[in-house]
Amino acid sequence: MEDTIAAISTPMGSAGIGIIRMSGEKSMDILKQIFQPKKKNQEFKSHTIRYGHIMENNKVIDEVLVSVMLAPNTYTKEDIVEINCHGGQVIMKKIMKILINKGARLAEPGEFTKRAFLNGRLDLSQAEAVMDMISAKTERELSGFAVHLSGELRRKVLFLREKMIQILANIEVGIDYPEYEFEGLEESEMIAGISSILKEVEDLGNTYENGRLIKDGIKTAIIGKPNVGKSSILNALLRANRAIVTDIAGTTRDTLEEYYYLNGITLKLIDTAGIRESSDVVEKIGIEKSIQSIHQADLLLFVIDSSSDLEAEDHRILQEIKDKKCIFILNKADLENKITRDHFVADYPSARFIETSALTGYGISCLEEVITELFDLGDIESSDSLYITNLRQKEALVHAAESMRNVIASVEAGLSEEFWAIDLKNAYLEMSKIIGESLEDDVVSQIFARFCVGK
Numbered sequence: 001m002e003d004t005i006a007a008i009s010t011p012m013g014s015a016g017i018g019i020i021r022m023s024g025e026k027s028m029d030i031l032k033q034i035f036q037p038k039k040k041n042q043e044f045k046s047h048t049i050r051y052g053h054i055m056e057n058n059k060v061i062d063e064v065l066v067s068v069m070l071a072p073n074t075y076t077k078e079d080i081v082e083i084n085c086h087g088g089q090v091i092m093k094k095i096m097k098i099l100i101n102k103g104a105r106l107a108e109p110g111e112f113t114k115r116a117f118l119n120g121r122l123d124l125s126q127a128e129a130v131m132d133m134i135s136a137k138t139e140r141e142l143s144g145f146a147v148h149l150s151g152e153l154r155r156k157v158l159f160l161r162e163k164m165i166q167i168l169a170n171i172e173v174g175i176d177y178p179e180y181e182f183e184g185l186e187e188s189e190m191i192a193g194i195s196s197i198l199k200e201v202e203d204l205g206n207t208y209e210n211g212r213l214i215k216d217g218i219k220t221a222i223i224g225k226p227n228v229g230k231s232s233i234l235n236a237l238l239r240a241n242r243a244i245v246t247d248i249a250g251t252t253r254d255t256l257e258e259y260y261y262l263n264g265i266t267l268k269l270i271d272t273a274g275i276r277e278s279s280d281v282v283e284k285i286g287i288e289k290s291i292q293s294i295h296q297a298d299l300l301l302f303v304i305d306s307s308s309d310l311e312a313e314d315h316r317i318l319q320e321i322k323d324k325k326c327i328f329i330l331n332k333a334d335l336e337n338k339i340t341r342d343h344f345v346a347d348y349p350s351a352r353f354i355e356t357s358a359l360t361g362y363g364i365s366c367l368e369e370v371i372t373e374l375f376d377l378g379d380i381e382s383s384d385s386l387y388i389t390n391l392r393q394k395e396a397l398v399h400a401a402e403s404m405r406n407v408i409a410s411v412e413a414g415l416s417e418e419f420w421a422i423d424l425k426n427a428y429l430e431m432s433k434i435i436g437e438s439l440e441d442d443v444v445s446q447i448f449a450r451f452c453v454g455k
């Protein structure tokens, strides 16, 4: 952390402005060596912007604006200098080279935010929210991360931890001063206290499912036998000719994935190879992948050609999709129909049925309505509630809940208080991991390594 780090913080390419950022003790020193302000003989005041030129060997490299932010009120809590230069790749790389010649080091991915975390300006849940906000794909996703960034998750974790500590303190008194006739918590009070915390921990953990759907998208596999119109449905939803459509069965041989944004929700649409018996090696692998997609999907769009009778392949797929959230799409509604929902309702009473024609676009908006209804994740305005979006946080909550269940089991089994305390401390540590306390250094490094350079 003693190094002064530098990175290009804006995307590489051609843009009006590019920003190069520097953080660390030597930032000001380096700046003074390379920057010639228009108004000379003026002190650099914190949180001000100066106009001038970046110079090398008395030659002007670029005309720039420089923001100076002195420790400790900065993003990293260190001295930060931001150079707003012209946004060309050559210029930005040139200035970076000069900074490095003067003693700065190229920042690692996420290193500015890592410093913000290590210097105590952000907790880990907030640091993760910073990166998530940068990669957010929908407004709803964004608002969820904004809640994390504001420290809401941190406050919740601290609140639950505090409750654990109070109970722990009661247990420890009993352990440390057994000679006192200390009136600790009754066992029933103890169980009630832990149970209520446990409930909150579990509730928070359960928000992961929605959080995951919002963040990663609803995995939606379009399945069916060959030639029923799966790829055509994908194209109709995307309003683009993304997948190849022909009347030759077996055209789609590999799965194809596309993100699709619908009323604030994100679908990860997966077009699959039609499921049938095949001797073609490549097609066979594709079909294997289709079956896998069925099992991994959050939602299935089962496409049926309503103009022809059901075949063995349809029945095979019907077997695979039991217990899955599924919309039956009766496609080719523009042709004379042979199959209607009546063929399925008896066996799939909770399934949804939609008639479509991928050819004419009939029924597509109805399909979109049903998908929106099925995944009612709340509208954007009301989505400022707290939910967990990453697996790391979810796992910590699951472990904390496990430990608390162990405490309850120990109390009920009449084990001594030492056992209660061990598990409760463990639950406390797991909660701490969410905000980045009691995490090992290499785990922290791994988390930040996923960030982008310059943030």
Ligand SMILES: Nc1nc2c(ncn2[C@@H]2O[C@H](COP(=O)(O)OP(=O)(O)O)[C@@H](O)[C@H]2O)c(=O)[nH]1
Binding pocket: 224, 225, 226, 227, 228, 229, 230, 231, 232, 233, 244, 245, 246, 247, 248, 249, 250, 251, 252, 274, 331, 332, 333, 334, 335, 356, 357, 358, 359, 360
């Ligand atoms: N009449 C009619 N033909 C369709 C419809 N949807 C797809 N098709 C045709 O059916 C054939 C197979 O379509 P495709 O999307 O490749 O099916 P896939 O094998 O399930 O992906 C193509 O010739 C499409 O033009 C539809 O709604 N009505």
Ligand SMILES: [Mg+2]
Binding pocket: 230, 231, 232, 243, 244, 251, 252, 271, 272, 273, 274
């Ligand atoms: Mg296809």
